[in-house]
Amino acid sequence: MAIVGVTAVKQDLVISAYKPNGGLEDRFAKRGATEAGAWDFVRTHMRNLPVVKAKGGQMEVIAERDPRILYDRMVAFYVAHSTPVPLSSAEFQAALPEHFVERDGMWFLPDQVPEYDKKRAQVENIGQLAIFVEDERSAINWLRNFLKNRPSTSQDIQPEFMQQLSASWKKWEARPEMSALLDQNFLCYDGAGDVPSQIHAYLSTQFKELRNLAKDAPALKAKAKNRWYVPDPKKNVDVETLRNKRLLEEFWSYLPEGYTPPALSANKGQTLPGLTVPRPKIPKGKKLKELRTEAVRVGFKHCYQRKDYTTILVVAEMIPDSVLNEDEQLQMIYDTAVTRSGGGE
Numbered sequence: 001m002a003i004v005g006v007t008a009v010k011q012d013l014v015i016s017a018y019k020p021n022g023g024l025e026d027r028f029a030k031r032g033a034t035e036a037g038a039w040d041f042v043r044t045h046m047r048n049l050p051v052v053k054a055k056g057g058q059m060e061v062i063a064e065r066d067p068r069i070l071y072d073r074m075v076a077f078y079v080a081h082s083t084p085v086p087l088s089s090a091e092f093q094a095a096l097p098e099h100f101v102e103r104d105g106m107w108f109l110p111d112q113v114p115e116y117d118k119k120r121a122q123v124e125n126i127g128q129l130a131i132f133v134e135d136e137r138s139a140i141n142w143l144r145n146f147l148k149n150r151p152s153t154s155q156d157i158q159p160e161f162m163q164q165l166s167a168s169w170k171k172w173e174a175r176p177e178m179s180a181l182l183d184q185n186f187l188c189y190d191g192a193g194d195v196p197s198q199i200h201a202y203l204s205t206q207f208k209e210l211r212n213l214a215k216d217a218p219a220l221k222a223k224a225k226n227r228w229y230v231p232d233p234k235k236n237v238d239v240e241t242l243r244n245k246r247l248l249e250e251f252w253s254y255l256p257e258g259y260t261p262p263a264l265s266a267n268k269g270q271t272l273p274g275l276t277v278p279r280p281k282i283p284k285g286k287k288l289k290e291l292r293t294e295a296v297r298v299g300f301k302h303c304y305q306r307k308d309y310t311t312i313l314v315v316a317e318m319i320p321d322s323v324l325n326e327d328e329q330l331q332m333i334y335d336t337a338v339t340r341s342g343g344g345e
Contacts, residue, residue: 043099090241135173174292189224254315255315
């Protein structure tokens with residue numbers, strides 16, 4: 001089994017891997033913040049990852065080939081070069097099939113696939129990811145893996161989800177309701193239209209009486225109704241856009257009383273992007289006891305893309321030190337903000 005957390009692979013190892021990179025740095029200097037540069041990085045990164053991991057006659061999941069971790073590595077590379085990130089996570093995942101090949105939830109270069117397929121044919125199964133649920137991101141990852149294998153109703157998910165909630169849940173991390181995580185990250189079939197392919201494939205293999213039925217068959221639709229499932233990459237763009245809007249609104253609530261981001265100070269009359277309700281007043285200098293790290297990630301990236309380093313530093317003062325210390329991507333963005341705000345542009 002592979003065990004995955006939000007810091008599965010240390011960032012300094014990733015960055016140092018590209019020093020003798022066959023010209024990536026030179027190409028990046030020319031392409032900069034372009035989609036072509038992003039895919040060039042990912043190709044170089046994949047070339048440095050193992051193609052097969054096997055232990056005890058069973059293949060292991062290579063966590064670094066997970067699409068979300070691949071995206072994190074690309075973001076880290078761009079932040080390390082103080083360059084805007086050209087793709088959102090949803091856009092990145094939607095475009096992966098145009099550039100790479102998927103096997104068992106992992107992504108490979110086309111010329112790596114034959115080696116993987118040859119080894120895969122020699123074993124009966126591949127290990128599953130063991131995910132410690134300790135914060136919002138790992139809870140979402142657990143739900144994603146659960147629903148990918150078994151599209152289910154909320155009532156079916158709840159008991160198993162509650163068992164996963166770790167005693168080591170981070171003390172500063174707010175615990176969102178499972179219903180909120182489902183609503184903000186996944187899709188639910190309401191019984192209208194054809195049954196989604198993911199649910200159809202699951203039900204037709206698990207229930208003999210549902211095999212060989214069309215996606216609009218009444219019996220299949222009745223069994224599929226109210227089941228949550230993982231959206232396909234293209235639909236996920238819309239899901240993530242809405243989720244990020246909500247998280248950005250949460251991020252603005254972490255600003256201290258009386259603080260206004262520089263961009264808004266210079267353009268009176270504008271409002272904070274994504275903010276639809278008044279933000280609570282937090283006394284300056286007071287640390288937040290509880291927050292959503294996912295909101296900090298979205299907010300930091302939003303500010304970084306707009307070179308609003310001051311707001312990053314202000315919020316960093318409001319959150320527990322552990323939030324930055326235990327998240328390599330946030331730490332990199334914070335360090336960049338310190339450097340850029342100190343040296344000017």
